[in-house]
Amino acid sequence: MMAISNHQSNHRFDAPRxxxxxxxxxxxxxxxxxxxxxxxxGVNVEAYPGEVLGIVGESGxxxxxxxxxxxxxxxxxxxxxxxxxxxxxxEDLYQLDRFARREVQIxxxxxxxxxxxxxxxxxxxxxGNVAERLLITGERTFATLRQAAxxxxxxxxxxxxxxxxxxxxxxxxxxxxVQLAKALALKPALLLxxxxxxxxxxxxxxxxxxxxxxxxxxxxxxxxxxSHDLGVIRTLADRVMVMRHGRVVEQGLTDQILEDPQxxxxxxxxxxxx
Numbered sequence: 001m002m003a004i005s006n007h008q009s010n011h012r013f014d015a016p017r018x019x020x021x022x023x024x025x026x027x028x029x030x031x032x033x034x035x036x037x038x039x040x041x042g043v044n045v046e047a048y049p050g051e052v053l054g055i056v057g058e059s060g061x062x063x064x065x066x067x068x069x070x071x072x073x074x075x076x077x078x079x080x081x082x083x084x085x086x087x088x089x090x091e092d093l094y095q096l097d098r099f100a101r102r103e104v105q106i107x108x109x110x111x112x113x114x115x116x117x118x119x120x121x122x123x124x125x126x127x128g129n130v131a132e133r134l135l136i137t138g139e140r141t142f143a144t145l146r147q148a149a150x151x152x153x154x155x156x157x158x159x160x161x162x163x164x165x166x167x168x169x170x171x172x173x174x175x176x177x178v179q180l181a182k183a184l185a186l187k188p189a190l191l192l193x194x195x196x197x198x199x200x201x202x203x204x205x206x207x208x209x210x211x212x213x214x215x216x217x218x219x220x221x222x223x224x225x226x227s228h229d230l231g232v233i234r235t236l237a238d239r240v241m242v243m244r245h246g247r248v249v250e251q252g253l254t255d256q257i258l259e260d261p262q263x264x265x266x267x268x269x270x271x272x273x274x
Contacts (some may be wrong), residue, residue, distance in 0.1 A: 021048045021049050022048075022084055023046040023047060023048050023084065024047055024048060024049050024083060024084045024085075024189060024190065024222045025045060025046060025047040025070065025081075025082075025083060025084075025190060025222065025224070026045070026046055026081070026082050026084075027043070027044065027045040027046075027069070027070060027079060027080065027081040027082075028044050028079060028080050028081075029042055029043075029044065029078060029079040029080065030042070030043040030044070030045070030066065030069055030076050030078075030079035030081070031043070031076055031077050031078045031079055032065055032069060032074065032076050032077055033077055038245075038246050039062050039065040039246055040062040040065045040066055040069070040076070040246045040247075041062075041246045041247050042247065043062070043066055043079075043243075043246070043247065043248055044248070045066065045070065045224070045241070047190075047222050047223075047224055048222065049084075049220065049222055050216075050220040050221070050222060051222055051223075051238050051239065052216060052222075052223040052224075052225060052236050052237045052238050052239075053222075053223070053224045053225065053237060053238070053239050053240075053241065054225045054226075054227065054233040054236065054237030054239070054240045054241070054254065055067070055224065055225065055226045055227075055240075055241045055243060056226075056227060056228065056230065056233055056240060056241070056242055056243070056269065057228075057242060057243035057244055057269070058228070058244070058269070059228070060245075061243040061244050061245065061246070062243050062245070062246035062247070063226045063243050064194055064195075064226055065246075066226075066243070067111075067192050067194050067224065067226050069081070070109075070190075070192060070224060071105065071109055071111050071192050072093060072101045072102075072104065072105045072109070075094055076094065079094070080092045080094065081093045081094055083104070083108060083189065083190065085108055085189050087104070087107075087108075088104055106133075106136050106186070107136065107186055107188070108188050108189045108190060109188050109189070109190045109191075109192065110182075110183030110184055110185075110186070110188040110190070110191045110192070111183055111191075111192040111193075111194070112176065112179045112180055112183050112191070112192070112193050112194065112196045113179065113194050114194050114195035114196070114198050114199075116167060116172070116175035116176065116178070116179055119179045119182065119183075120167045120175065120178060120179060120182070121167075122166060122167050122168040123166050123168060124166060124167075125163065125164045125165065125166055126153065126158065126162065126163050126164070126165055126166065126167060126170070126174075126178045126181075127146060127149040127150060127153065127163040127164060128149075129167065129178055129182050130148075130149035130152050130153060130178070130181045130182045130185050131145040131146065131148070131149040132182075133182050133183075133185040133186060134148050134149065134185050134186070136186070137186070148185070149163070149181070149185070150163060152181040152182070152184055152185045153177070153178070153181045155181065155184060155215065156177045156178075156180040156181040156184065156211060156215075157177060157207075157211050158174065158177040158178060158181055159174070162174065171204070172199055172200050172204070173200050173204035173205075173207065173208060176196055176197075176200070176208055177208070177211070180196075180211070180212075180215075184215070184219075187219075188221075189221075189222065190221075190222050190223075190224070191221050191222070191223045191224075192223075192224050192226075193212070193223060193224070193225045193226065193227075194226050195226060195227055195228065195229075196208060196212070196225075196227075197209065197227070197229065197232055198227075198228075198229070205232075209232065209235050209236065212236060213235070213236065216236070223236070225237060230258060230269075230270065233254065233258075234254060234255075234258060237254045238253070238254060239251065239252065239253055239254060240252065240253075240254050240257045240258070242257065242261075242263065242265070242266045242269065244265050249263045249265050249266065250262060250263040250265075250266045257270075258270055
């Protein structure tokens with residue numbers, strides 16, 4: 001099976017195990033400018049239930065911008081975005097008012113940032129960070145919130161004897177686990193990971209990846225993962241999109257892209273990491 005390049009990007013991909021599924025995530029024609037800079041141009045994204053989609057490319061390729069657009073942190077200059085969930089089925093999320101978008105984001109999308117300061121209140125306790133996410137459900141009983149936060153931290157394999165420590169005193173790996181616990185607290189349909197292992201030493205990185213693999217297997221979550229590390233992509237992703245200068249230049253099954261890249265840029269990217 002040949003890798004599919006950007007000029008064929010309107011074709012639909014059948015993810016492993018999901019041949020007859022409808023995409024959970026469908027974004028079409030995403031474009032975003034920052035002044036004179038075209039960060040993203042005409043990008044399509046599809047991700048299926050239970051699939052891990054990796055997005056790779058060098059710094060400035062547009063991959064993190066795509067993730068921010070999918071997290072509804074930013075609005076595109078053009079494009080549409082739908083999630084196959086009952087509350088907004090068939091609706092373009094970018095056409096919702098900001099309050100409705102915020103509700104969709106909190107209830108249905110979890111995110112783990114490369115920089116934990118973007119996802120956590122560093123002076124709150126770790127359990128308090130997770131409980132804050134749970135307040136959206138209307139729960140106000142301290143004991144219930146604390147137990148729910150404890151359960152979510154346990155799922156992310158965070159050491160529970162540290163749950164009352166603030167993230168600012170924790171290691172980078174532990175901070176990422178708190179972010180993961182917070183992201184998963186409301187059992188979102190979509191999990192977005194932005195360079196989740198960058199800056200971690202090899203042993204800690206392996207532990208975080210093992211946790212993500214286990215959670216994806218157990219929960220059958222749809223995950224979109226941005227990473228410059230092709231080892232991380234190989235470990236987690238079913239399919240890969242390769243971006244350069246804000247455009248998708250190639251996409252396909254992970255082993256296909258990494259073992260037999262067709263685009264010249266992808267070949268350079270893969271060989272540079274060998």
